[in-house]
Amino acid sequence: MTVLDLRDVTQVFGGRGQPVRALNNVSLGVSEAERVGIVGESGSGKTTLARIALGLTKPTSGRVTLLDRDVTELRSDHQRYIHRHVQMVFQDPLSSLNPRKSVRQIIALPLEAQRIGSPQDRERRVVELMDSVGLPSRMLDSWPSQLSGGQRQRVGIARALAISPKLLFLDEPTASLDVSVQARILELLVGLQAKLRIAQVMISHNLGVIRHAADRVAVMYLGQIVEQAPTARLYAAPAHPYTQALFAAVPAVGARKRHGAALARVRGEVASATNIPSGCPFHPRCPQATERCRGEVPVVSTVASGHQVRCHLHA
């Protein structure tokens, strides 16, 4: 069963200056209990994608379907419906917590706002959630300003889990967590999938995290999904030059300090969403770019079962 279906979604931000093309015809489906990973360049539209799925912005064009209901229009009944089933862990842990609310109030908000359970039930639930994200209950009455970065991030995770959603968006949920706590959160997410069949979309820059947090990975570049494949397949045989560059850039633990730019890595001016290059948007940075890449927009081709890539080299 498909939980979420985004069809040909385009998002253009207007306003003063040049329009920003944050998403360009993106389609993505998430099935029940599936874990999708999204990696991609900074500014490639990952957060925007999540905000559209959550009914926080209306896409310029395209359709959003949640559990067989078209929720593209921003209407309050649609939003109620979305927020009963979809929750999100926001990218910036500090600004997504109300500075005037205690940890207890923050985590209980979804339960209170959606009138779930009695006050005692909620209290019990909050304590349980604190526990499961590894926050000591002595912090229940702390203010966000008194927490460390990773503790704030875990409050955000606990809040998103408060009601049992069908789909969970996680925008860099482990960025401020040390590897040990991170490991525990990843374990928790596996449990949510296995036992509660919660589908998850994890946005992360950490390829190690995505490896363990996703069944399928979509790679984004300048508002497009440029490659999509089952996780094991993508890690074994990345097809798009951008994906290959990502893997090449992962630093190894315990390696000797690197002096200068020893490794080959993608160079060149990073492209901007206000002025998307002609042809393949990656061509200015691509080491294998040809004349064709400059002029012609590549189409999606399937290189193996479930493995799609948008690149002339694989056409």
Next chain:
Amino acid sequence: MTALLEVEGLEIGFTDADGAEVTLLRGIDLALREREVIALVGESGCGKSITAKAILGVLAQPPLRIKRGAIRFQGRDLLKLPAAAYHALRGPGFTLVPQHPLSSLNPMFTVEQQFFDLMNYQGRARVGFVDYWKPRLSATRRRDTRERTIAALREVSLPAPEEILGRYPFQLSGGMSQRVLIAMALLGSPKMVIADEPGTALDVTIESQINDLLRERVEARGMAMIYITHDLGIASELADRVYVMYAGRVVEEGATHEVFNAPRHPYTAGLLKAVPKVSNEPFAGIKGTLPDPKAIGGGCAFRWRCPYATAACEGVVPPLVDVGDGRRAACVRATELTLAA
């Protein structure tokens, strides 16, 4: 090489609502030499950001309080410095790349306005009327500031800097805000930068470009840097030495690749095992959580979670002692254990 920054026995705590004393930093010793990069790693909540803020003099005091210790920058004790002199050090002396990019930019001003203020008023405790209007009314000054801003933004691999100048923070992605903050921190060519998890919202290709930039600043312009990170890979790649912190103390210190290849403290070893690898190797977190600062008492703060804990770990707080090869560890069994990385 002389020490640029020395932190000695830094203790920070606060009085909680019941009137009890809570100690968050329990005596931190750090040394940063010129042109050196040190990494600060450790469990979330162990006190890395507080240490950074204390050095920069931006700790929330009260409620937090520096109880003991000294912070010397170029031989001057910062804790005894008058406010104006401290202020003057920010910018040319040291700067911070803050931990949370989205909440560290002023939401009401465009990127250009924030750079303008930084370039024209940084390091001053108070800006008088004339000082405020002079740069604003000078066309050359405005143009000059704009050009320098664009150059700074380009340096941190931000695409189309001219476009970004006019944007408000909410119109930037997480990684863009982060790069704006890095550009701000590097602006005045500071002697020392403290970067608090600066790469969390950057994809690895851009992160490595930023790291190249930081390394270039260190090697070509003699900048020193404290790099706080959870990414042990980045720490290996960037830092000469690493400090591993646990519950408000440094538990291990040494040359980065040595510490990561042959840890001497069980906590460091546990941390290394918890790194999720790109290859599908198994990994596992350390059991348990950071102890309540009030419950640590006289023993090793890691004893509840340590697979090697013995009765000896209960009695005394293990001091950070030399374990050979210029390395130090705070574990009573540091020399007898063989820990796998």
Next chain:
Amino acid sequence: MTDALKSTSVLEDGPVSERVSATRVAIETLRRSPLSLVGLVIVVFVILVAIFGPWIAPFPEDAGASVNFAKRLKPPSAEHWFGTDVVGRDVLSRVIIGSQISLTIALFVIVFAVLIGVPLGVIAAYFGGGLGGGIMRINEVFLAIPSLVFVLAVSSLLGPSLPVVIIAISLAWWTWYARLAYGEVLSIKQEQFVEAAQVSGASKMRIAFREILPNLTSVLIVKVTLDIGYVILLGASLGYLGLGVQPPEPEWGIMVAEGREQLPDAWWLTTFPGLAVFVTVMGFNLLGDGLNDILGARQ
């Protein structure tokens, strides 16, 4: 859900709270800023005087229209610390009891202004659209008229009395609170926690008043403290001009006006009520500035 969460649960700690009390922070900061401490002392003193006025005033009956020509225009003495007025009433008693009037005006005006202005400002900023635009247009109309002129117009229209003074000043004052709330909410609206509350399923009303509004408390506290001083000043000015509370009430502005005719001989008639206004207004201002430092620094 419970099971999945339990499976990864890891905890072993006591129920100790790490909450730092806000009062402790406030006290510590106040201690470092002596001027605001002076303000606090004055404010507490004035409030106590107002509450216990009838008991501490040496001649409480002099607050009204009592007449005692035998003691007419006596300069300050051991019996009458602030002297007596043209009809022999004790000035000290009148100043003490007069504080009740000034504080009553200030209290009601501020309560009305906050209760009307803040919700309107919050709604205008958070909901925006036609409703928000409408609210802010009305606000601008009120704002365009100087408050003293406005109050003069209202009280000359309805005839001067205490309730009219309160209503008149409130009508002029709410606009400032609406403006303040409007500006603050516009910037807070951008914060991600507002979106997070939306995703949590909170209604618009709930977000506006229970998530955003608490973030206004510190600016509001500062503004209220500073404003109390100004409202007292405005009330006294009206009394002085004969457009506010009417004699024989021991209102400070009226007392200054009445004493003016006896200058320069009976200087005490104007000096002491004037001083009362000055000290009270200054007290609230000093405290307001101190609070601004405390609450501003915590942001």
